[in-house]
Amino acid sequence: MAALYASGNKRYRALVNRSFSRMSQKNSFVSRGGIWVLAQVPMMLLAIMIPVLHGRGHLTPAGLVPMGGVAVTLLGTLLAVWGFASLGKALTPFPKPLADATLHRQGAYRLMRHPMYTAVMLVSLGWALWWLCEIGVLYVLVLAYFFDRKAAYEEIWLRQKYSEYADYARAVKKFIPGVY
Numbered sequence: 001m002a003a004l005y006a007s008g009n010k011r012y013r014a015l016v017n018r019s020f021s022r023m024s025q026k027n028s029f030v031s032r033g034g035i036w037v038l039a040q041v042p043m044m045l046l047a048i049m050i051p052v053l054h055g056r057g058h059l060t061p062a063g064l065v066p067m068g069g070v071a072v073t074l075l076g077t078l079l080a081v082w083g084f085a086s087l088g089k090a091l092t093p094f095p096k097p098l099a100d101a102t103l104h105r106q107g108a109y110r111l112m113r114h115p116m117y118t119a120v121m122l123v124s125l126g127w128a129l130w131w132l133c134e135i136g137v138l139y140v141l142v143l144a145y146f147f148d149r150k151a152a153y154e155e156i157w158l159r160q161k162y163s164e165y166a167d168y169a170r171a172v173k174k175f176i177p178g179v180y
Contacts, residue, residue, distance in 0.1 A: 055131030069129030076122030
């Protein structure tokens, strides 16, 4: 359903917006995008568990691919820390921005619009490589699709809240600087 909303189906989006507007609490869990947060938790847990359960590697990496996986995992972790620091008090697990937040274009947000999602994807990819798990690497594609859709959903709210977001989105790529 969220994919329909994010993909631009105008009738579906209007129906969802009307449903949210009828909710008794304006800041309810669902109206802030809480369903995305709930879905994200098992998705991230699977990204950790699949390589451990199905990989050919082990916790102590040996070889070029596992060591590359460690490097990618560390890169993703550093990006996550930088993204957290860049957002400061505006940090929220929900896709809907906080009411008193301003548009952040500094730090990691100069390079990409969604560094936290990119960080999760990098850590997941690195972890799968670390454990030599092909299924884990393929699962990262599922995770990437999920975060692409969550980001599209989030950007609807960001465009509504910040008049300058459209210009920012044209200038800064979503996940990969200069590419996508």
